[in-house]
Amino acid sequence: MTLNLxxxxxxxxxxxxxxxxxxxxxxxxxxxxxxxxxxxxxxRRRRTLxxxxxxxxxxxx
Amino acid sequence: MQSPVTxxxxxxxxxxxWTYFASPATFYPLAGAMIPWFAVAAALLxxxxxxxxxxxxxxxxxxxxxYRIIFIHVGAAWMSMFLYVVMAFWAAIGLAWNTRLAAMMxxxxxxxxxxxTFLALWTGSLWGKPTWGTWWVWDxxxxxELILLFLYIGFMALQAAIDDxxxxxxxxxxxxxxxxxxxxxxxxSVQWWNTLHQGSSVSMTKAPSMAAIMLLGMLLMALGFxxxxxxxxxxxxxxxxxxxxxxxxxxxxxxxxxx
Numbered sequence: 001m002t003l004n005l006x007x008x009x010x011x012x013x014x015x016x017x018x019x020x021x022x023x024x025x026x027x028x029x030x031x032x033x034x035x036x037x038x039x040x041x042x043x044r045r046r047r048t049l050x051x052x053x054x055x056x057x058x059x060x061x
Numbered sequence: 062m063q064s065p066v067t068x069x070x071x072x073x074x075x076x077x078x079w080t081y082f083a084s085p086a087t088f089y090p091l092a093g094a095m096i097p098w099f100a101v102a103a104a105l106l107x108x109x110x111x112x113x114x115x116x117x118x119x120x121x122x123x124x125x126x127x128y129r130i131i132f133i134h135v136g137a138a139w140m141s142m143f144l145y146v147v148m149a150f151w152a153a154i155g156l157a158w159n160t161r162l163a164a165m166m167x168x169x170x171x172x173x174x175x176x177x178t179f180l181a182l183w184t185g186s187l188w189g190k191p192t193w194g195t196w197w198v199w200d201x202x203x204x205x206e207l208i209l210l211f212l213y214i215g216f217m218a219l220q221a222a223i224d225d226x227x228x229x230x231x232x233x234x235x236x237x238x239x240x241x242x243x244x245x246x247x248x249x250s251v252q253w254w255n256t257l258h259q260g261s262s263v264s265m266t267k268a269p270s271m272a273a274i275m276l277l278g279m280l281l282m283a284l285g286f287x288x289x290x291x292x293x294x295x296x297x298x299x300x301x302x303x304x305x306x307x308x309x310x311x312x313x314x315x316x317x318x319x320x
Binding site: 007027048 | 308312
């Protein structure tokens, strides 16, 4: 098992032997899905901390 | 309005009790400390998996380069089923012992599980077109995986529709536990029925029917997705803990801690 690169050129890599649309359509949507989830998680955490700051800033326990 | 309440403080319990981390007050900082490690592991494993799968692995004799979808398709499909079982497990624990944290974990897992189910279906569709000649077919594997997506969405919609969080936990738990029957149906569908979907390339009972380098790329991506899922679910669980326990002492302490 060697770790040499399979592709002869960058164009061949992008073309994926004619299956570029299907392969890249899978990888890009997967990357986008994970990126969107991470962005939503970061936004939710920020929103939650702001809510807590308002809640505990206005009323002293 | 609720008045400020002090929940049972697990920190008063001994640190060596196995239930020490069963309370949000103690699990919140633990989860926060674990997230970066799982996130880094996910990034490294996925980078290695992409390198092996897209750059090193040779093309396939029968499916040519369309087979490279396998490196994300299988990992996403495994996670979609695995996360459902974990979600149902925590939901069942929450239902049986009325533990808040277990129910919160179940809620935290659902969106990530739904995402991986969608990705398994999406990449499967893009793989099906060049190899089977169709984007979709109502065969047992594909149909049961679609039902899994509906189960995740149904779980989230049901919980969102009930105002009282503890009632939402219980209703969601019943749905999650009943739905778990779908997971073995997905897994064994390719054996039980004559499906268009191919059989497993990797199983626990026989040697994998694929080249070592391809198997390596697939396992690296699957492990990367697994580590990603843990980081994402823990992050969501932390937000859920803060939101639902916002009037407790421990959350107040967390808010007042210097960042």
